[in-house]
Amino acid sequence: MALASGVRVPARALLRPWALLWGTTLGRREPAAGGGGDGERRFGSQRVLVEPDAAAGVAVMKFRNPPVNSLSLELLTELVISLEKLENDKTFRGVILTSDCPRVFSAGLDLTEMCGRNPAHYAEYWKAMQELWLRTYLSSLVLVAAINGACPAGGCVIALACDYRVLADNPKYRIGLNETLLGIIAPFWVKDAYVNTIGHRAAEQALQLGLLFPPAEALQVGLVDQVAPEDQVLSTALSEMARWLAIPDHARQLTKNMMRKATADRLLRQRDADIQNFVSFICRDSIQKSLQVYLEKLRQRKG
Amino acid sequence: MALASGVRVPARALLRPWALLWGTTLGRREPAAGGGGDGERRFGSQRVLVEPDAAAGVAVMKFRNPPVNSLSLELLTELVISLEKLENDKTFRGVILTSDCPRVFSAGLDLTEMCGRNPAHYAEYWKAMQELWLRTYLSSLVLVAAINGACPAGGCVIALACDYRVLADNPKYRIGLNETLLGIIAPFWVKDAYVNTIGHRAAEQALQLGLLFPPAEALQVGLVDQVAPEDQVLSTALSEMARWLAIPDHARQLTKNMMRKATADRLLRQRDADIQNFVSFICRDSIQKSLQVYLEKLRQRKG
Amino acid sequence: MALASGVRVPARALLRPWALLWGTTLGRREPAAGGGGDGERRFGSQRVLVEPDAAAGVAVMKFRNPPVNSLSLELLTELVISLEKLENDKTFRGVILTSDCPRVFSAGLDLTEMCGRNPAHYAEYWKAMQELWLRTYLSSLVLVAAINGACPAGGCVIALACDYRVLADNPKYRIGLNETLLGIIAPFWVKDAYVNTIGHRAAEQALQLGLLFPPAEALQVGLVDQVAPEDQVLSTALSEMARWLAIPDHARQLTKNMMRKATADRLLRQRDADIQNFVSFICRDSIQKSLQVYLEKLRQRKG
Numbered sequence: 001m002a003l004a005s006g007v008r009v010p011a012r013a014l015l016r017p018w019a020l021l022w023g024t025t026l027g028r029r030e031p032a033a034g035g036g037g038d039g040e041r042r043f044g045s046q047r048v049l050v051e052p053d054a055a056a057g058v059a060v061m062k063f064r065n066p067p068v069n070s071l072s073l074e075l076l077t078e079l080v081i082s083l084e085k086l087e088n089d090k091t092f093r094g095v096i097l098t099s100d101c102p103r104v105f106s107a108g109l110d111l112t113e114m115c116g117r118n119p120a121h122y123a124e125y126w127k128a129m130q131e132l133w134l135r136t137y138l139s140s141l142v143l144v145a146a147i148n149g150a151c152p153a154g155g156c157v158i159a160l161a162c163d164y165r166v167l168a169d170n171p172k173y174r175i176g177l178n179e180t181l182l183g184i185i186a187p188f189w190v191k192d193a194y195v196n197t198i199g200h201r202a203a204e205q206a207l208q209l210g211l212l213f214p215p216a217e218a219l220q221v222g223l224v225d226q227v228a229p230e231d232q233v234l235s236t237a238l239s240e241m242a243r244w245l246a247i248p249d250h251a252r253q254l255t256k257n258m259m260r261k262a263t264a265d266r267l268l269r270q271r272d273a274d275i276q277n278f279v280s281f282i283c284r285d286s287i288q289k290s291l292q293v294y295l296e297k298l299r300q301r302k303g
Numbered sequence: 304m305a306l307a308s309g310v311r312v313p314a315r316a317l318l319r320p321w322a323l324l325w326g327t328t329l330g331r332r333e334p335a336a337g338g339g340g341d342g343e344r345r346f347g348s349q350r351v352l353v354e355p356d357a358a359a360g361v362a363v364m365k366f367r368n369p370p371v372n373s374l375s376l377e378l379l380t381e382l383v384i385s386l387e388k389l390e391n392d393k394t395f396r397g398v399i400l401t402s403d404c405p406r407v408f409s410a411g412l413d414l415t416e417m418c419g420r421n422p423a424h425y426a427e428y429w430k431a432m433q434e435l436w437l438r439t440y441l442s443s444l445v446l447v448a449a450i451n452g453a454c455p456a457g458g459c460v461i462a463l464a465c466d467y468r469v470l471a472d473n474p475k476y477r478i479g480l481n482e483t484l485l486g487i488i489a490p491f492w493v494k495d496a497y498v499n500t501i502g503h504r505a506a507e508q509a510l511q512l513g514l515l516f517p518p519a520e521a522l523q524v525g526l527v528d529q530v531a532p533e534d535q536v537l538s539t540a541l542s543e544m545a546r547w548l549a550i551p552d553h554a555r556q557l558t559k560n561m562m563r564k565a566t567a568d569r570l571l572r573q574r575d576a577d578i579q580n581f582v583s584f585i586c587r588d589s590i591q592k593s594l595q596v597y598l599e600k601l602r603q604r605k606g
Numbered sequence: 607m608a609l610a611s612g613v614r615v616p617a618r619a620l621l622r623p624w625a626l627l628w629g630t631t632l633g634r635r636e637p638a639a640g641g642g643g644d645g646e647r648r649f650g651s652q653r654v655l656v657e658p659d660a661a662a663g664v665a666v667m668k669f670r671n672p673p674v675n676s677l678s679l680e681l682l683t684e685l686v687i688s689l690e691k692l693e694n695d696k697t698f699r700g701v702i703l704t705s706d707c708p709r710v711f712s713a714g715l716d717l718t719e720m721c722g723r724n725p726a727h728y729a730e731y732w733k734a735m736q737e738l739w740l741r742t743y744l745s746s747l748v749l750v751a752a753i754n755g756a757c758p759a760g761g762c763v764i765a766l767a768c769d770y771r772v773l774a775d776n777p778k779y780r781i782g783l784n785e786t787l788l789g790i791i792a793p794f795w796v797k798d799a800y801v802n803t804i805g806h807r808a809a810e811q812a813l814q815l816g817l818l819f820p821p822a823e824a825l826q827v828g829l830v831d832q833v834a835p836e837d838q839v840l841s842t843a844l845s846e847m848a849r850w851l852a853i854p855d856h857a858r859q860l861t862k863n864m865m866r867k868a869t870a871d872r873l874l875r876q877r878d879a880d881i882q883n884f885v886s887f888i889c890r891d892s893i894q895k896s897l898q899v900y901l902e903k904l905r906q907r908k909g
Contacts, residue, residue, distance in 0.1 A: 163814065180554040191561055196806040200499040201525055204562045208466070208555050209546065222807055243815065251786040252814050258797055259810040483857040494864055503802040504828055507865040511769070511858050512849065 045078040049100055050086070057093040058241055059086055060146075060234070062100035068107035069099055071154045075110075076128040083135050093249060094142035094241045097162060098234060103172070105147045108154030111298075115291040119279050126278040129154070130271060133189065136161035138264050140253045142244040146237035147224065151175040152212055156223075160193045163256070164240050165224040167215050168233045174212035175223055181210035183290065184281075187274060189267040196263060198222045348381040352403055353389070360396040361544055362389055363449075363537070365403035371410035372402055374457045378413075379431040386438050396552060397445035397544045400465060401537060406475070408450045411457030414601075418594040422582050429581040432457070433574060436492065439464035441567050443556045445547040449540035450527065454478035455515055459526075463496045466559070467543050468527040470518050471536045477515035478526055484513035486593065487584075490577060492570040499566060501525045651684040655706055656692070663699040664847055665692055666752075666840070668706035674713035675705055677760045681716075682734040689741050699855060700748035700847045703768060704840060709778070711753045714760030717904075721897040725885050732884040735760070736877060739795065742767035744870050746859045748850040752843035753830065757781035758818055762829075766799045769862070770846050771830040773821050774839045780818035781829055787816035789896060790887075793880060795873040802869060804828045 044050035049062040061082060063069040086092045099105045113125045136143060136158060143162040151159055151167070156175050159165050167175060177194060179186045186194070186207060194203040198221050205211070206221070215227045228236035244252070267274065281287060347353035352365040364385060366372040389395045402408045416428045439446060439461060446465040454462055454470070459478050462468050470478060480497060482489045489497070489510060497506040501524050508514070509524070518530045531539035547555070570577065584590060650656035655668040667688060669675040692698045705711045719731045742749060742764060749768040757765055757773070762781050765771050773781060783800060785792045792800070792813060800809040804827050811817070812827070821833045834842035850858070873880065887893060 164811075180550050180558055183551040183554045185554050185557045185561065188561060196810070198807070199502060199805060200562070201501070204499070204559075205467075205528075207558050207562065209550060225811075247786050247815060248789040251789045251791050254791045255786055255813050256810075258791065258794060259806070259813065483853050483861055486854040486857045488857050488860045488864065491864060502805060503865070504804070507802075507862075508770075508831075510861050510865065512853060 044082055047072075047075045048078045048082045050082055052092070054091050056238075056242075057091060057245065058096065058238065059092050059094075060096045060098060061086075062098055063106055064100040066101050068104045069101050069155070070107055070110040071129065071132075072110040073113055073125050073128055076125075076132050080128070080131050080135050083139065083141075087139065087141055092141065093245055094144065095139075096144050096146050096234065096237045096241065097136075097158065098146035098237070099149050102149070104149040104155070105145075105151040105173075106155035106158060107150065108152055108157075111291060111295055114282050115288060115295060119283060122279045122282050123275050126275050127271075130189075130267065130274065133157065133161060134264060134267065137193065137260055138257065140249075140256075142241060142252070144237045144241050144244070146233045147173065147175065148230070148233045149173055152178050157190050157193075159224075160190070160197055163244065164226075164237075166226045166228050166233055166237045166240065167218055167224040168230040169215050169227045170230050171214045174214050175218050176210070176212040177207055178210035178212050180208060182294075184287075187278070188270075189263070189274070192263045192266060347385055350375075350378045351381045351385045353385055355395070357394050359541075360394060360548060361399065361541065362395050362397075363399045363401060364389075365401055366409055367403040369404050371407045372404050372458070373410055373413040374432065374435075375413040376416055376428050376431055379428075379435050383431070383434050383438050386442065386444075390442065390444055395444065396548055397447065398442075399447050399449050399537065399540045399544065400439075400461065401449035401540070402452050404452065407452035407458075408448075408454040408476075409458035409461060410453065411455055411460075414594060414598055417585050418591060418598060422586060425582045425585050426578050429578050430574075433492075433570065433577065436460065436464060437567060437570065440496065440563055441560065443552075443559075445544060445555070447540045447544050447547070449536045450476065450478065451533070451536045452476055455481050460493050460496075462527075463493070463500055466547065467529075467540075469529045469531050469536055469540045469543065470521055470527040471533040472518050472530045473533050474517045477517050478521050479513070479515040480510055481513035481515050483511060485597075487590075490581070491573075492566070492577070495566045495569060650688055653678075653681045654684045654688045656688055658698070660697050662844075663697060663851065664702065664844065665698050665700075666702045666704060667692075668704055669712055670706040672707050674710045675707050675761070676713055676716040677735065677738075678716040679719055679731050679734055682731075682738050686734070686737050686741050689745065689747075693745065693747055698747065699851055700750065701745075702750050702752050702840065702843045702847065703764065704752035704843070705755050708755070710755040710761075711751075711757040711779075712761035712764060713756065714758055714763075717897060717901055720888050721894060721901060725889060728885045728888050729881050732881050733877075736795075736873065736880065739763065739767060740870060740873065743799065743866055744863065746855075746862075748847060748858070750843045750847050750850070752839045753779065753781065754836070754839045755779055758784050763796050763799075765830075766796070766803055769850065770832075770843075772832045772834050772839055772843045772846065773824055773830040774836040775821050775833045776836050777820045780820050781824050782816070782818040783813055784816035784818050786814060788900075790893075793884070794876075795869070795880070798869045798872060 043052070044061070047063070047065045049064050051060040051062070053059065061079075063075065063079075065072060065075045069075070083095070086095055109129070110125075114122065117125075137160075139161075142164075144164045145159040145162040145166065147155075147159055147165060147167040149168070150173050152174065156177055159175065167173060177186050177190065191203065191207060194207065197203075198206065202221050206213075213221060213223055215224070218224045219227050226236060226240070346355070347364070350366070350368045352367050354363040354365070356362065364382075366378065366382075368375060368378045372378070386398070389398055412432070413428075417425065420428075442464075445467075447467045448462040448465040448469065450458075450462055450468060450470045452471070453476050455477065459480050462478065470476060480489050480493065494506065494510060497510065500506075501509065505524050509516075516524060516526055518527070521527045522530050529539060529543070649658070650667070653669070653671045655670050657666040657668070659665065667685075669681065669685075671678060671681045675681070689701070692701055715735070716731075720728065723731075743766075745767075748770075750770045751765040751768040751772065753761075753765055753771060753773045755774070756779050758780065762783055765781065773779060783792050783796065797809065797813060800813065803809075804812065808827050812819075819827060819829055821830070824830045825833050832842060832846070
């Protein structure tokens with residue numbers, strides 16, 4: 001792929017819809033910085049940092065795909081693998097999902113995965129996104145999102161898959177599905193989860209208008225369950241986790257499955273068709289041109 | 304038809320359930336008064352006044368079927384035709400639906416279309432009601448209801464089909480589906496839309512009790528999205544329209560369809576059966592007698 | 607069955623989850639105390655007291671299965687029969703469901719019906735629970751729950767089947783589906799009714815965490831419709847009943863059926879499978895052992 005690596009996206013770009021919707025991979029091939037020093041307490045992959053607390057049965061999983069945790073194919077893959085490992089390790093009963101990048105939880109899909117590639121790549125990419133969704137939405141672990149930054153589009157999708165959402169009380173950290181602002185639409189299974197979370201009417205309006213909710217409004221509409229001071233998001237998520245871990249796992253898991261199975265099954269029944277829809281949409285000339293324009297704008301901002 | 308034309312319904316009748324449910328056609332054959340003078344800015348039909356703002360891409364569509372905008376077969380037909388015209392005219396992206404009659408948005412179904420006619424007429428009438436519903440509910444245009452008067456039964460059905468509802472802040476302007484008060488029931492597709500808008504529990508209670516909500520309660524339950532001072536309903540609706548028109552049409556239309564298609568499809572699959580249900584219900588002796596009693600009461604009120 | 611009768615459960619046990627979930631039958635074979643004196647105004651069975659007000663068309667049905675109105679097979683059967691009688695008696699249009707036992711509406715399923723019996727008994731018991739649910743949820747009568755005590759698990763199931771819920775304003779009288787606290791799960795049809803009442807997201811959280819809501823929270827989440835001072839629960843329920851009886855029965859009944867049929871049909875289609883699920887779950891060694899431990903704890907508390 002021809003995109004230069006090392007292109008930086010300034011923080012202010014995070015407030016633009018096109019930056020918020022699609023995290024870019026402009027910087028994604030940089031090796032994840034930092035991380036050493038306390039290696040014995042941490043594990044995980046290059047882009048997913050896992051901090052286990054075996055005694056509590058809880059792991060904190062931090063997204064580290066600077067600058068904006070765009071959901072590149074690599075990040076999606078590493079998230080699925082990390083989650084799978086934790087699910088298969090009886091030590092763990094719950095996972096906190098949070099960001100290691102300042103000011104952004106995840107900016108969503110990776111623009112560069114969707115532009116200038118071939119259909120097979122698009123199909124692989126979308127399948128990975130579906131896979132992350134299914135893994136998180138149906139996880140047998142308790143998943144709590146500690147949303148410590150902006151959370152648009154794909155970031156919101158990950159948050160919706162969790163059992164509980166805590167959002168940092170910073171008006172810049174908005175959350176929502178803002179796809180329409182860019183001329184695209186959310187997939188039906190994300191729409192289903194949105195309806196399950198905030199109800200049909202609120203979802204209808206929020207999806208059409210591409211609304212991004214600041215913390216107070218996100219709480220009111222039910223998109224997040226709690227708002228916490230920015231420096232207490234993780235501790236709040238951990239306290240909440242303790243409430244969920246007080247419930248016998250087996251009964252909680254069966255109940256979660258009972259609540260979510262019908263929604264997940266709708267995707268499972270139409271998974272290939274959903275991939276084909278995505279690929280044919282992305283392959284349109286008009287969409288490819290739009291994506292190239294967005295990428296160019298992002299690059300020009302690096303100055 | 305034997306009904307005398309020119310029978311007037313006093314304004315106070317609007318507050319009686321039987322008047323609010325079914326607008327009467329007692330006055331409907333009067334030619335629509337007024338309307339001239341600014342012909343170059345307006346178009347539309349006899350009962351539907353359309354005021355276009357081509358620059359903004361918005362048209363204001365006013366119901367003019369005095370005294371209470373009862374949904375006669377003629378009004379239903381003209382509404383569908385006017386909407387179709389606007390949908391086919393690329394100039395327009397949004398429509399405000401409002402009333403040209405004082406104190407009432409629409410009183411709902413037309414009693415006289417449902418009484419003393421033959422089954423073929425009832426079938427034609429109900430099909431026209433379905434058609435208006437499907438046209439509005441699935442419209443590719445942004446529809447905003449500027450509800451400037453009482454909005455029971457069929458009036459509420461039209462409002463429910465819109466994308467956004469602004470209600471005038473006058474406690475007399477109540478909105479809801481009050482069919483049970485008259486011994487009849489809302490069709491299943493209206494029930495579905497009610498559930499989509501205010502949720503299952505609120506719809507269950509409101510439908511069984513035939514609740515008409517005053518503005519503050521309508522806002523709280525989510526039946527309207529905004530309440531505005533009576534003289535600012537239209538301007539509020541226009542401001543809101545601007546927010547919706549800021550979204551790319553194609554993405555907004557696809558999203559709207561994704562949200563509403565399942566509900567509309569339920570009616571489409573059972574459209575003929577729904578017509579047969581209506582006709583056989585209306586043809587019952589007991590219902591015909593009730594309707595005649597209502598009509599007689601309305602006539603005696605003209606005093 | 608080997609369980610000693612006459613074992614008393616102290617009131618404080620009502621606040622323990624395992625007591626709140628499953629009412630015990632430890633005391634259920636005692637003859638219902640009191641009850642005489644005003645025999646001409648009352649009828650009913652041993653465990654269900656019916657106080658008719660023929661003039662109003664309303665009957666008050668009181669559960670009397672001390673100490674905690676556990677839903678024994680006998681109580682379930684008598685409730686179904688009493689309800690059937692009232693439905694077949696044209697005198698009655700509405701029924702208030704309430705408790706004759708102090709401090710508890712109903713503690714839910716009867717532990718002793720689910721422990722140490724044979725599979726045929728478990729199947730009979732679960733079928734009776736389904737039957738009570740279907741009878742109440744689809745009742746042609748207006749059912750108002752006057753919840754004058756703790757209302758966990760099966761108690762909440764009965765309340766959910768009513769048309770309207772009034773809860774006494776006492777923080778000890780909590781209501782909810784707390785099954786997971788005991789390592790078991792609510793059946794899918796109860797989950798469906800929970801979602802219909804408080805919405806998908808609130809139900810997902812409440813079911814997983816086994817939440818019991820105190821009055822103010824129950825009102826806020828929509829699990830009850832009104833909170834009343836403890837000595838006015840019945841009078842409040844009667845006032846509310848009058849509102850519902852102001853609606854023509856036939857239209858109200860058709861509307862209720864339209865709202866609830868799909869949910870009830872899901873159970874009707876899978877009724878036998880649901881019984882088999884229950885029986886095979888209850889027959890597990892691990893579950894039988896847990897139940898025996900609970901029963902033993904209850905017995906030891908009698909001291």
